[in-house]
Amino acid sequence: MAKKEKKEPAKPSTAWQGTYGDMITLMLCFFVMLYDPTEVDATALSQIQSSLSIETRSIDDPTTGGQSLASGRLADLGNTINQLPAIDRGRSLSIAKKKAVSVFAPEINSNKITISSDERGLVITLASDAFFEEGSAELNIEETRDVLLRLSRFFQDPELKGRRFRIEGHTDSTPVSNEQFPSNWELSAARAANTLHYLSDFGVGEKAFSIAGYADTRPLFSNDTKEGQAYNRRVDIIILDEGHF
Secondary structure (H helix, E strand, C coil), rough: CCCCCCCCCCCCHHHHHHHHHHHHHHHHHHHHHHHHHHCCCCHHHHHHHHHHHHEEEEEEHHHHCCCCCCCCHHHHHHHHHHHHHHHHHHHHHHHHHHHHHHCHHHHHHHCEEEEEEECCCCEEEHHHHEEECCCCCECCCEEEHHHHHHHHHHHHHHHHCCCCEEEECCCCCCCCCCCCCCCCCHHHHHHHHHHHHHHCCCCHHHHHHHEECCCCCCCCCCCHHHHHHHHEECCCCCCCHHHHC
16 A cells, blocks of 8 residues: 655745835834934934944954943943033033024024034024124114014023023124224124123123124134125124033
8 A cells, every 4th residue: 555645734924024024114114204303412412422432442442441340330320420410511502502493593594693503502693794784883773672682581591590601793804994993803892792781681691691802813704705704794692611611
């Protein structure tokens, strides 16, 4: 009697893998759509990048050192605790920048105000041509009253309590051509001072502020073009970082 051949068990179907892959792709697309890059905490992101770069250098080059068992996690914990006040203040600047962009959106869109940040802190730049007459330190108060009121309220925000501020006046390289100001140094300083006086009239405490006039010594762009000169004529109001008090 002939033996019946044993049938091999059927291989399991892999059709489900296509459906599973489609589902994962759809979920990825969903979370990408939810991600809003404007909500990223710049301070936290900077700390993460710094941490990663330190770890990478330690692995690639043993001579750069790294965390040893002798120092242990307690040393790292101590360093972290010491840095907490600076981290909190950096985070508050990040929040202040987002608020400033929202509060001064109309002026940003019309290029009257620019919001940026650098090593000094958060910088709110007023285009001089929109706030002052040529060669004058008197503010066009009728046209700029609303902006100055919003600026004064912004600087009185509880989030900025305890902060220090500096108002810097800047000019282009064109010599001043009137008898009131012997040079651009006096003009730039007078514009900074008058800006502070008006903010003070609207409720800002003067003691938290300092002023400076830099004439044409710190241009943003070349003074060889009219466009560059227009950008260089400005007043910077800075929420100072701790290292620049």
